Amino acid sequence: MExxxxxxxxxxxxxxxIEEVISHGARTFDDIKRLTRCGMGPCQTKICMHLVNKxxxxxxxxxxxxxxxxxxxxxxxxxxxxxxxxNSTSFYAVKSVLDELELEERR
Amino acid sequence: METEVLxxxxxxxxxxxxxxxxxRGLDVTIVDESTVKGGQLCQQTQIIRALPSIFQPMRGxxxxxLLTNQLEDFSVRYLLKHRLIGLYRDGSVGITNEVDVFxxxxxKLVIATGAAENxxxxxxxxxxxxxxxxxxxxxxxxxxxxxxKNSVIVGSSDFAMDVALQLLDVGVNVxxxxxxxxxxxxxxxxxxxxxxxxxxxxxxxxxxxxARGKDEVSEIDIQLPxxxxxxxxxxxxxxxxxxxxxxxxxxLGCSFGYQGELGGWIPQYNEFFQTDREDVFLAGNAAGVSxxxxxxxxxxxxxxxxxxxxxxxxxxxxxxxxxxxxxELENIESSLYPDVWQARINHIKSFxxxxxxxxxxx
Numbered sequence: 001m002e003x004x005x006x007x008x009x010x011x012x013x014x015x016x017x018i019e020e021v022i023s024h025g026a027r028t029f030d031d032i033k034r035l036t037r038c039g040m041g042p043c044q045t046k047i048c049m050h051l052v053n054k055x056x057x058x059x060x061x062x063x064x065x066x067x068x069x070x071x072x073x074x075x076x077x078x079x080x081x082x083x084x085x086x087n088s089t090s091f092y093a094v095k096s097v098l099d100e101l102e103l104e105e106r107r
Numbered sequence: 108m109e110t111e112v113l114x115x116x117x118x119x120x121x122x123x124x125x126x127x128x129x130x131r132g133l134d135v136t137i138v139d140e141s142t143v144k145g146g147q148l149c150q151q152t153q154i155i156r157a158l159p160s161i162f163q164p165m166r167g168x169x170x171x172x173l174l175t176n177q178l179e180d181f182s183v184r185y186l187l188k189h190r191l192i193g194l195y196r197d198g199s200v201g202i203t204n205e206v207d208v209f210x211x212x213x214x215k216l217v218i219a220t221g222a223a224e225n226x227x228x229x230x231x232x233x234x235x236x237x238x239x240x241x242x243x244x245x246x247x248x249x250x251x252x253x254x255x256k257n258s259v260i261v262g263s264s265d266f267a268m269d270v271a272l273q274l275l276d277v278g279v280n281v282x283x284x285x286x287x288x289x290x291x292x293x294x295x296x297x298x299x300x301x302x303x304x305x306x307x308x309x310x311x312x313x314x315x316x317x318a319r320g321k322d323e324v325s326e327i328d329i330q331l332p333x334x335x336x337x338x339x340x341x342x343x344x345x346x347x348x349x350x351x352x353x354x355x356x357x358x359l360g361c362s363f364g365y366q367g368e369l370g371g372w373i374p375q376y377n378e379f380f381q382t383d384r385e386d387v388f389l390a391g392n393a394a395g396v397s398x399x400x401x402x403x404x405x406x407x408x409x410x411x412x413x414x415x416x417x418x419x420x421x422x423x424x425x426x427x428x429x430x431x432x433x434x435e436l437e438n439i440e441s442s443l444y445p446d447v448w449q450a451r452i453n454h455i456k457s458f459x460x461x462x463x464x465x466x467x468x469x
Contacts, residue, residue, distance in 0.1 A: 002230045002317065009233045050225045050350055050371070065365035068463055069372050072357040074193025074201070084192075084208055 007055065008048040010041020018052060022059050029053060029070035042078055045070050110136035110184065112413055113200070113213035115191050115355060118146020119399055120391025120406035121219035122174040127410025128217075129181035131419045136211065137183060138202055140190040145171025146221060147241070148399065150248035153269040157439045158400040159407070167399065168248075174403070194358050215386055215413045218355050219406060222370060222392035225347035227261055230317035232345070236324035240346040244270045247277050255342025259327065260284045261315060262346025265293040265443075268302050270344065275305055282338055283308040285315065285329060294443040318343065351393045359387055362461035368450035369395030375461040376454075378433070379412035380405055383461065388413055395454065397447055400439040408432045 003016035013036050021035040029045065029052050032038050038052060039045035053067045075084060112128045114121045117139035129135040143149050151167020158164065162173070192201045192208060199210035224239040226232065236255060238246075240262065246254045258279055260267050263286040274281050284302070286292065289312050293299050303309070316328040316335065326339045349370055353363070356374040361382040364375045373395050374382050381388050390406040397405075408429055415425035441448040 001228065005228050005230050006233050007228060015228070044354075046223060046352075047226055050347075051228050064367065064371065065462055069353065069357065069363065069466075071466065072354040074358060075203075076192055076354040076358060077190065079192055079203055079208075080205070083203055083205060 001055075007051045008036075008038040008041065010043050010047070011037045011039070013038040013048075015055065018055050019059060022056060027056065027060065027062065028068055029056075032056075033070060039070060044077060045072070108136070108209060109212045110134055111214045111417065112136070112217065113138070113211055113215070114217045114219060115139075116146065116219035116221055116391065116393070117141070117144045117185070117187070118219060118221050118391060118402075119148055119170065119174060120221070120393070120402045120409075121146070121217065122171075122178065123403045123406030124217045124219060124388070124390050124410040124413070125183055126174070126177055126181075127407050128413050128419075129178060129183050131414050133182075133414065133417065133419060135181070135183045136186060136213075138186045138189045138191060138211075140188065142187055144175045144185065144187070148174075150245050151269075151399075152248050152273060155399050157398055157443065159404050159435050159439070162400075162403075170399070191355055194360075213386075214417060215388060216359075217388045217390055217406075217409050217413060218359075218374075218393055219389065219391040219409075220352040220355055220393045222349035222351050222396045224345075224349050227315075227345045227347040229315045231320070231324070232315075232318060234318055234320050234324045235322065236320070236341050237318060237343040237345065240267050240270050240344045243342070243344045244273060247273055253277055253279060255279060255340070257282060257338075257340045258342035258344060259329075259338060259340055260344045260346060262286065262348070263288075263291045263293055263309070264346055264348065265295050265298065267344075267346040268293045268295065268298045270346075271302050271307060272298075272305065274344075275307075279342065281305075281307045282340065283310050283329075285310045285313050287312070287314045315343070349392065349396045351396060353393070356382065356387075356389070356393075357466060359384060360465075360467060361387060362464035364454055364457055364460075364462050366395060366450040366454045368446045369397075369454065372463070373454065375458055375464075377458045378429070378455055379415075380409035381412055381416075383458070383464075385416070395447070395451055397440055397444065397451075401436055401447075404432055404436040404439060408436070 001015045005015045026032045111134040114137045117137050125135050148167040148171035156164040189204050199212045224241050246252045312332045316330050318324050318327045362375045388409040390409040391402040414420045
């Protein structure tokens, strides 16, 4: 693929940047996300996930079933903080966030 | 808010699941981010033939209306322009209308979030005027906007054939359909014949090299098997296939398996269309990308299974209905898409052996 081709349109990450982090050992979407911001824009991986997985597949030879899904966190799509905070006393805190906190504590 | 059955997605699968549950007396709430019921069917003007035996062949938007109308007499609450944002620790899910966020408690959840179109990357594919094939259909049939004058289509699925004909109907010049494979992917040969007869060229073993344009696409280079050509276009419709929308399942802790023919990663489910979280069911393209008729049947199976799990119908009755629905699904799916049907069977067989699980626990 042409190096200048955009893979993540939200964050304007090109094929070349993804190729580079794969050459440094990135093997999953989340690896690439942490190194490049790929997938961290408004679409939250909805457009680039398949493109990135395909690049990983083509460059590393990993079969698709060995390239896991990126972590899909709450809120599932962008939401105003103002909206998210509304009425927040009436229910428990976000499960996935708490799970991650517990994870940190165990470490 | 509390409900017995919460359905996420008011497309064909969600509406079918809602009918099976609401018509048996359950209290049903349907959430959809759009303003209308029927999902993608609303902009489908093509005639859909492969439908469950209770339906006659009809156009997509007519089917949407029918699936909606059959819910009229029952206890169904619609939350349109609402979307799911995640799961709370007490087991309820968070729903927002963009002003408030509120929790909904449910006994059973049916996720029918459908599928999203995949992109095809090439240099400058992000230029305005380069859109997905589904976006082109939405623009013509829902918004009554002609998306361009001179176009090419990249990809040759059945859906691409439908939209190619619809683009011609509204006066868009479709110069060519470009397919990387050596054969047209659409299975409906009658439809392909109609497209060929309309004068659209098929470029097989071909792909877009790059797009060019200032502010919007104005020309593209196409690599044909023996030469490279340039076409002047102001519209490129990209048909990269579809993949299930999974974020709700991920958030709920469901496990996943991989089936390329069904669109890639899909939630693991059994013959009841039940995930490995016993209160979470699924239906439609979210359970593997298939045809509209198949999608409706999966919604019906999920709905019947929900009724069974809530003891509205007994196991024997449910099993009887389910067997006949599975037969319908096989008929619809294996006639045009035998590989999709086979992948579905394989997927259900691997229910106990998911590839991805426990994503929130190390």
